Amino acid sequence: MASVKRLDLPFEIRSMGVSYYAPFVAILLGVIYVCVSSSPDVIRYTSNILEFVACPFAAWWSMYLFYDYYEERASEVLFSYPLSSFFHGIIRVTSFFILYLIAFFTFLVTITIKHPDISLMDLSFLYVPQTILYCYLGFTLMVLSRNIIFPLLILVAYIGMKYWTMGGNMFPVYNVMSFSVDMKISDELITLSIQNIIIGIIFAIIGHLIISKRKI
Amino acid sequence: MERISLKEVNKSYQNKQILKELTFNIQGSFGLLGPNGAGKTTLMRILTTLVPADSGEITMNDELSWKNQHVVRSYIGYLPQHFSLYKNVTVAECLLHLAVLKGINKSKAKEEIDHLLQEVNLQEHKKKKIKQLSGGMLRRVGIAQALLGNPRLLIVDEPTVGLDIEERVRFRNLLRKLGVNRTILISTHIVEDVEMTCDYIGILKQGEIIFTGKKEKLKALVAGKIKEELLTMDEADAIQDQVISVKQQEDKCLVRYFVEKEDPQANVSPTIEDAYLYLTRKGE
Numbered sequence: 001m002a003s004v005k006r007l008d009l010p011f012e013i014r015s016m017g018v019s020y021y022a023p024f025v026a027i028l029l030g031v032i033y034v035c036v037s038s039s040p041d042v043i044r045y046t047s048n049i050l051e052f053v054a055c056p057f058a059a060w061w062s063m064y065l066f067y068d069y070y071e072e073r074a075s076e077v078l079f080s081y082p083l084s085s086f087f088h089g090i091i092r093v094t095s096f097f098i099l100y101l102i103a104f105f106t107f108l109v110t111i112t113i114k115h116p117d118i119s120l121m122d123l124s125f126l127y128v129p130q131t132i133l134y135c136y137l138g139f140t141l142m143v144l145s146r147n148i149i150f151p152l153l154i155l156v157a158y159i160g161m162k163y164w165t166m167g168g169n170m171f172p173v174y175n176v177m178s179f180s181v182d183m184k185i186s187d188e189l190i191t192l193s194i195q196n197i198i199i200g201i202i203f204a205i206i207g208h209l210i211i212s213k214r215k216i
Numbered sequence: 217m218e219r220i221s222l223k224e225v226n227k228s229y230q231n232k233q234i235l236k237e238l239t240f241n242i243q244g245s246f247g248l249l250g251p252n253g254a255g256k257t258t259l260m261r262i263l264t265t266l267v268p269a270d271s272g273e274i275t276m277n278d279e280l281s282w283k284n285q286h287v288v289r290s291y292i293g294y295l296p297q298h299f300s301l302y303k304n305v306t307v308a309e310c311l312l313h314l315a316v317l318k319g320i321n322k323s324k325a326k327e328e329i330d331h332l333l334q335e336v337n338l339q340e341h342k343k344k345k346i347k348q349l350s351g352g353m354l355r356r357v358g359i360a361q362a363l364l365g366n367p368r369l370l371i372v373d374e375p376t377v378g379l380d381i382e383e384r385v386r387f388r389n390l391l392r393k394l395g396v397n398r399t400i401l402i403s404t405h406i407v408e409d410v411e412m413t414c415d416y417i418g419i420l421k422q423g424e425i426i427f428t429g430k431k432e433k434l435k436a437l438v439a440g441k442i443k444e445e446l447l448t449m450d451e452a453d454a455i456q457d458q459v460i461s462v463k464q465q466e467d468k469c470l471v472r473y474f475v476e477k478e479d480p481q482a483n484v485s486p487t488i489e490d491a492y493l494y495l496t497r498k499g500e
Contacts, residue, residue, distance in 0.1 A: 011313045017304040074301030077361065080264040081317050082289040215266045 003087040007095055012065065019064050023057040027103050030054050031110045043118070044181045046111060050127050051177040052163050054107060056155055058131035059138025061096040063151050066139075070146035076216050085212040089139065090204060097135045104131060111183075122185040129193040130176050132200035140207035174199075218276050218291075218368045218399040219243045220263070225272030227258055234258045236423045238272070245395030247410030248403040249492055250420035256403040257297065259420070260373045263401070264294045276369070290319070293362030297374040299354060303347035307338060307357055310346055314361045325364070332360040336390060352383030359390065370400040376409050388412045407489040417488070421496050434491045442490055443482040444472045457497075460490055 013020050030049045039045060069075040069088075078088065108123045134155070141151030161171040167179050176196060178189050220242040227235040234255045250256050261267045263274070265285045274282035282288055302310045308329060315325035333339045336356040341349065349357065355375070362370055375391060376384040391413040394400060402413060410417055417434050419427040427434060442460070446468045452459060458473040474494060475482045 006316050006319065008313055008316060011305070011309065014305050014309070015302045068301045068303075072300050072303065073296075073298050076261075076264075076266060076296040077294060077299065077301065077314075077358075078317070079266055080289060080292065080294040081314075082286055082319060083317060084286070216261065 003083055004091060006083065006087070007091065009095060009099070012092070012096070015068060016061075016064050019067075020061070023060050023100055024103055026053050026057045027107050030107050034107075034110050034114050043115065043183060047180055047183050048163075050107070050123075050183075051130065051179070052159055054104060055127055055130040055176075056134050056159050058097065058100050058104070058134040059151070059155055061100060062093045062135050062138035063142045063148055065092050065096060066142045066146075067148055070142070071148055079215040085208065085215075089143065089208050089211040093135065093139045093204075093207075097131075100131065100135070101128070104128070118183050119185075123183060125185050125193055126178055126180060126183065126189060129196035129200070130178075133176055133196045133203065134200075136200045136203035136207060140203045140210070143207050143210045217244060217397075219278075220369065220399065220401075221273075221275050221278065223273045223275075225259075225262065225274065226270045227255075227262060227267070228270055229258075234423050235262075235269070238423075238425050240418060240425050240428045242401055242416075242418070243399060244416050245392075245400045245414045246402070246416040246418065247414030248401060248418045248420060249407060249410055250403075250405060251496060252405055253422075254405075254420040255423040256405075256420055257373060260294075260296075260371055260401075260403050263369075264292060264371055265289055290365070291368045293364065293367035293370045295355070295358040295362045295370075295372045295375070297377060299358035301346070304345065306343050306345055307333070307349070308342040310357065311360060311364065315364045318365045320365055328364065329360075332363055335363075335393075336360045337386075350383075352379050352387065355379060355383070355387055356390070359387075359394070363394070368398065370394060370398055371403075372400065373403045374406075375402055375404060376406060377404075407492050411488045419492060419495055426495055426498075431488060434488060435486045438474070438486040438491045438494045440478075440482055441474055441494065442472065442484040442486055443475050443479060444470060444484045445481075447471045460493055 030053065033049060034046055037045070069078060108120060108127070111123060112118055112120045138151055138155070141154055142148070145151060158173070162175065162177055165171045167175045167177060178192055180189065222238050222240055225235055225238040226233065235258060238259070248256055248259070258267070262269050265282065265288055276291065280287060280291070302313070311329045311332070312322070312325055315329060316322060320328065333342050336359055338353060338356050338360065341353060346354070346357070359372070362372070372391065376387055379387060388409060391400065391402060395413060402409060404410060411431070415430060417427065417429065417431055418425055446465065448468055452462055452469055452471045455473055458476070460472040460474065463470040472484065
C-alpha cells in the first residue's frame, strides 16, 4: 500500500485533457435541470437523468485512466516500473471513483434541497451501487479490450437499449437501473442495490486479474 | 558492472516456440542482433518482467532471480520500440510523474531530471508538450525516463527505428556514452546500431542464440571468407546467395561476397555486417 503515495491525481487529470471534464458537465446539466425545471414529472425525469446519464458516467474516468496505457501503448513502459498491478488498476480507478462520488453527491444533495420529501439516504441506497457497478465495469471492459471505443460502445448500447425498453423483456439483460419513479427505496430495490454492489466487486476482481496476468 | 545470466530460457505463444533454450550472459554494452521475428522483442519483454518465461532461469550477478519481479523492476530502465505517452503534458511534468512512479521523492527527482535533460540534450525543450516533440526528441525523453533512478541495467529495444539520419547518429552517440558505466542491452535488426554502440554482441535467429562474444570475435569468424571484385550484373546474379553488397561502378559493379572455397584473394577486412549475414544465412 506504500505505492498509494505515488498517486498523482493532478497529473492524471492534466494528462486526460478535456476528457476529464465530461462527468462534471453531465452532472452540472443534471443539477441545472433540477434547479430550473417546473415540470409536474420532474421527479421521474430526474430519476431518468440519474440512471441513464449521471450513474453511467462513473465509468468514464475508469476507462480514460487507461487511454495512455493502451491507446498510446504506454503500458510497456509503465508496467516495467516497480509498481503493483493493484496500483495500476484498483487504486487509480478507486481514487477517481471517490472524486466522482463527491460530484455525484452534490447532485443528490441538490435534489434533496429542491425536493425535501426525497431522502438523501434513499437516493444514496438507490444510485451509489449503480455507480460502483459502472465504475468497475468500465475498468474491466477497458483492460479487456485495451481500446476506448469498445467499452464506450458497450455502455452506450446497453443504456440506450435499457432506456428504450425500460427494463422490459425485449432486451433480456440484467437491469442495473431501478426504474424508480418516486426515488424511494423499497425491499425490492434494496436487493437490487446489493446485487449491483456485488456485481461491481466481481468486475473489480476480474479487471484486477486481467491486468495482473496480461501486461501488454 | 552487472552480469545478467540466462539459463535454458524458453517461451512459446500459441504452440509456436519463440525462444528456444536460451543460455548466455549479458554484460557491458551488449547488442542483441537478429532479423525481424527472431524473438528479440519477446526476450526484451521477459527481461523487463512484462511477460514471464515458460521455463529457465534469469539472474543478475548470480544473486537476484527474475522471480523477484518487483525488485528486478527497480534495477532496470526500459525504452521500448514504441515510446509515446501523456501527450497533453510537458516533458518536465511527464518525467517528474514517471520519477515519482519509480519511487524517487519529488525534490530529488527534480534535480535528477535537470541533470538527465542536459545529458539527453533536451533542457531547452522541457516546457514543450510531449505532442509537440519530434520523433528523435521523443526517443530522448524515452531514454531519460529509462535512466531515472540510475538503473543498473538499461534495456533499449530498436533504438533508432523511425529516426532520420542525423537523429540516428545523435542517438547512437548518446547510447555509446550511457554504456560506459553501466550494463546496457540494445536490441536491434540494424547492424550499424550495434557496431557503433556495443562491445559485446549476441545474434538471435529463429529463437536461438547463434553467437555471443566480443565484436572482434564475431569479425574473426568471417576472416578470409570475403572477396570484393568488379563483376558484370549477370555474374553478380549468378552468385546472388553469396552477395553481401553491390555498388554500381560505371558499366560494372563492385561486388562484395562470401567465397565458398579457400581463395588467396579473399582478404577483405570483415565488418560486423559481413559476419551477421554469414551467420544468419547459414543453413538457409
